Amino acid sequence: MIKVSIFGASGYAGGEILRILLNHPKVKVKQVTSRQFVNQLVSLVHPNLRKRTDLVFTHPDKLETCDLLFVALPNGESMNYMPKLKNLANKIIDLGADFRLRNKKVFEYWYKKEHKRPELLTQFVYGIAELHREQLKKASCVACAGCEASVSILSLYPLIKHHLIEGKIIIDAKMSSSQAGVKPSLSSHHPERAGAVRSYMPSGHRHTAEIIQELSTYNSNLEVAISATAIDMVRGLLVTIHTLPKKNVIEKDVWNAYRTEYQNEPFVRIVKEQQGIYRYPEPKILQGTNYCDIGFEMDKITNRLVVIAAIDNLVKGTAGQAVQAMNLMYGFPETMSLDFPGLHPI
């Protein structure tokens, strides 16, 4: 049994880690932090956890030593705490953006702030198990991927590794409101957010840097563009990716690439049905699950290979990915506590 704590447990990602870990037979959750809810029951903030835990929130200053610390703070915060946190825990899994990019200058370009701990950047292993399984088994520090980056990297990795596409890759992302975290703002205010189809970031999305970092191993000339639209959905993320197949690439090549890379992956499913209403991936039926569903279609008329993929941003996009990494780091079965199949209808 390992003892873990969650720094930033009153937030959406932290709450989701707690939900998953309360079912984990090899984990005891020791402390969960919040500055706003010190000494209050966790179930006050996460009502789904009523009668599942009697944990109360601890102030971050009172964090004690543990085996593994999950850090679920807003982007730009974990680097302020990191040297101290490394003294508290042998292993750290950070869900934020601070240690995802290996290059300080790339981080500073995309996040428009100075990186305060650049010397630690190379100590972190990027958290996508499907790409970094062997490194994660030996890792003491992990930086989980951003949610758009997670679903986009999983969609594109087989196509780029197997040299099936060329030219610019255009990722059209449909985003849910929980991606913005628990802190309210005018744009998340119900009258402004409900019913919205809002072009949130037509260009310049920060996760572009992660996608290029991870996939440039297989193609050093990658051109990736993301356009993100906020839609009326609480959880979930759908990407429609427009790519240009190389000459003579046929559907069978695409099937082969996905099968080769993912047939033994427990959490990646290829979804391309001939009939029914769920012919392509949909985030709705993935809520609470650690799956990434990927589908595709060859458009012969306009010579496109269109890839469609979906995840739950709070699970495969962050907390589930983090627990999957933890399972690998400790030699637990990789799927332990992550086997919820989702709900239908929902």
Ligand SMILES: NC(=O)c1ccc[n+]([C@@H]2O[C@H](COP(=O)([O-])OP(=O)(O)OC[C@H]3O[C@@H](n4cnc5c(N)ncnc54)[C@H](OP(=O)(O)O)[C@@H]3O)[C@@H](O)[C@H]2O)c1
């Ligand atoms: N939401 C998603 O869909 C998603 C997806 C992928 C990755 N992530 C990543 O996960 C991380 C957390 O995201 P989230 O959506 O869960 O954020 P969130 O809902 O805003 O939660 C942030 C948590 O951090 C605590 N906190 C905030 N500022 C702090 C500070 N300066 N010092 C100590 N504690 C602080 C907050 O609690 P108190 O204010 O009570 O202390 C809260 O528990 C982010 O870095 C994000 O990039 C999120």
